[in-house]
Amino acid sequence: TKPWDDAEKSPLIRFEGVTKRFGDFTAVDNLDLDIFQGEFFALLGPSGCGKTTLLRMLAGFEVPTQGRIMLDGQDIGPVPPNRRAVNMMFQSYALFPHLTVADNIAFGLKRSAMPKSEIAGRVEDMLNLVQLKGFAGRKPDQISGGQRQRVALARALAKAPKLLLLDEPLGALDKKLRQETQFELVDIQEKTGTTFVIVTHDQEEAMTVATRVAVMDNGRLAQVDTPDRIYETPNSVYVAGFIGDINLIEGKVASCGDGRTKIAWAEGQPDIECDHAGALEIGTSCTFAIRPEKTAISKKQPENTANAVSGKIHDIAYLGNISTYHVRLDSGHIIKAQTANRERRAGQGLTWEDSVWLSWSPTAGLVLTR
Ligand code: ATP
Numbered sequence: 001t002k003p004w005d006d007a008e009k010s011p012l013i014r015f016e017g018v019t020k021r022f023g024d025f026t027a028v029d030n031l032d033l034d035i036f037q038g039e040f041f042a043l044l045g046p047s048g049c050g051k052t053t054l055l056r057m058l059a060g061f062e063v064p065t066q067g068r069i070m071l072d073g074q075d076i077g078p079v080p081p082n083r084r085a086v087n088m089m090f091q092s093y094a095l096f097p098h099l100t101v102a103d104n105i106a107f108g109l110k111r112s113a114m115p116k117s118e119i120a121g122r123v124e125d126m127l128n129l130v131q132l133k134g135f136a137g138r139k140p141d142q143i144s145g146g147q148r149q150r151v152a153l154a155r156a157l158a159k160a161p162k163l164l165l166l167d168e169p170l171g172a173l174d175k176k177l178r179q180e181t182q183f184e185l186v187d188i189q190e191k192t193g194t195t196f197v198i199v200t201h202d203q204e205e206a207m208t209v210a211t212r213v214a215v216m217d218n219g220r221l222a223q224v225d226t227p228d229r230i231y232e233t234p235n236s237v238y239v240a241g242f243i244g245d246i247n248l249i250e251g252k253v254a255s256c257g258d259g260r261t262k263i264a265w266a267e268g269q270p271d272i273e274c275d276h277a278g279a280l281e282i283g284t285s286c287t288f289a290i291r292p293e294k295t296a297i298s299k300k301q302p303e304n305t306a307n308a309v310s311g312k313i314h315d316i317a318y319l320g321n322i323s324t325y326h327v328r329l330d331s332g333h334i335i336k337a338q339t340a341n342r343e344r345r346a347g348q349g350l351t352w353e354d355s356v357w358l359s360w361s362p363t364a365g366l367v368l369t370r
Pocket residue numbers: 022025026027045046047048049050051052053054201
């Protein structure tokens with residue numbers, strides 16, 4: 001069992017009823033959260049939802065208005081930032097331009113109690129960790145942006161903090177370098193075993209690096225779970241819409257029982273059948289959610305399927321590896337279906353205005369009631 005599924009396991013970090021107000025504005029609202037040793041934990045959400053404020057409270061740069069934050073079972077409220085076993089990785093432009101890579105990494109160590117004789121060895125370990133062995137004598141302007149990022153990481157890890165905080169650490173990198181660096185980050189996190197907490201507004205980044213993701217909404221936690229569970233079983237329309245692409249169809253419960261729910265959603269359209277364990281009253285407003293890649297598209301009417309609707313192709317986005325089809329139904333709904341392009345010159349010979357069928361199994365979608 002993973003630590004977060006183990007009720008006996010005590011967390012490395014615990015937020016207990018933490019609220020942060022700026023004047024009469026509530027940035028973080030009565031939040032409870034556990035983060036475990038060894039996790040790579042991502043705080044994800046739109047701009048202004050309180051991610052950075054949460055991180056800054058962990059670092060000690062902000063003080064909670066209410067509640068407390070525990071590290072290893074101890075309230076860190078009274079502990080000043082420089083005495084916490086917590087370090088923050090800053091953007092690479094915070095490196096000292098006049099110092100070499102090695103001296104940048106050694107900077108915090110020289111101001112700590114570490115004996116001089118140990119510092120050189122520690123710097124070397126850090127250079128190896130971030131694969132910059134041959135770069136010790138260079139200045140920050142003599143290395144690439146990705147390498148600077150790794151120096152900043154090495155500097156932040158040099159004092160072996162229990163917890164490393166990263167606020168949009170890859171924001172300054174272009175997309176390709178950013179993706180490479182994400183894998184490097186994961187690698188380094190695994191090698192050191194240090195608990196990482198990263199703030200990002202990029203859902204792909206969160207999905208790539210994190211053991212668990214907290215999706216935030218206006219100072220609250222909308223859902224905290226592993227990336228696959230957040231994607232496959234979002235708990236609300238907000239989370240479903242925030243992560244990945246999804247079709248959201250509003251309707252009303254027409255029947256519910258024996259693990260199957262039927263949803264009435266448009267005049268003249270058959271009810272949607274969906275596997276759903278909950279008990280919902282008939283007439284309850286709900287949203288049916290289905291990912292485009294779980295929606296099949298075909299010219300022929302599919303046989304033996306619970307859910308099939310017909311429409312016309314309204315738009316096609318060819319993305320190389322996949323194609324996304326926007327299909328307009330008679331009811332006016334637009335539903336997206338996605339296919340993987342496995343063959344060269346793939347596609348299914350489908351083009352604009354073609355009449356097509358969309359279908360999906362009852363296990364493919366979700367019924368959301370909030
Ligand atoms: P972003 O992705 O844009 O950085 P965020 O989710 O990290 O956003 P925070 O920086 O935590 O958001 O800010 C949350 C809210 O608190 C915002 O509305 C912000 O304007 C407000 N806020 C943050 N710091 C202060 C401050 N020192 N004084 C007043 N309001 C603040």
